Amino acid sequence: MNTEREITVLIIEDGNEYLENLSRFVRGYTYLQAHTGLEARQILASETVDVIYLDMRFDRIPIEDLIGDLEHATRIHNGDENRGLKYIQNNQGLYILADLKEHGFDSLPVIVAYDFSREPQRYEHLARRFPTLQWVPDAVTPAEIRERIEDTTSHIAR
Known part of the structure; x- marks a missing residue:
């Protein structure tokens, strides 16, 4: 009996x-897609996902689909709602990560597409909070993603 399965x-x-890009250049895996944190939770509740x-940045989805407290983000940006929104959009990946953890999906490995090389302390802090977190820079090769x-x-x- 063959018990192998694709990741x-x-x-x-x-x-x-x-x-x-991953479907085209990093073949050999099954890919699923979510555009919001809610969609991600729904998929994780119904599918077997390995990674x-x-x-990181979500600036092409409706504001109402973003996770995060816009009022709070506006307050910490001196009442500037545009800056508050931009902050939530630029960090939406981390908001989604926290939301997944809150809903019990914190044991899955997570690869964030973001270059933390200039922010090592930020990454170290996040890695303590999310132990399964890894990152790849935007300029990454298919071989590096596969690895x-x-x-x-x-x-x-497998």
């Missing part, structure tokens, strides 16, 4: 670029 990657992004590939997926799923029998 399933849930891509959470506000567009289709990661799905298109999450998460975009990261393989590293995060090496415990799964």
Whole structure:
């Protein structure tokens, strides 16, 4: 009996670029896609997912689909609602990550598409809060993405 299965990657992004590029250049995995945190939770509740590939910035989805407290973000940006919204959009990946953790999906490996090389302390803080978190820069090769997926799923029998 063959018990091998493909690794399933849930891509959470506000567009289709990661799905298109990973499907084309990083073959051999099953890809699912969500455009919002809510969609991600629905997929995670109904599908077997092995790793999450998460975009950081979400500026192409409706405001009402964003996770985050716009009032609070506006307050911390001196009452500037536009800056508050931009902050939530630019960090939506982290809001989604926190939301997934809050809903019990914190054991899955997560690869964030964001370059933390200039913000090592920020990444260290996030890695303490989300131990399964890894990152890849935007300028990453398909081989590097494959390596990261393989590293995060090496415990799964295939």
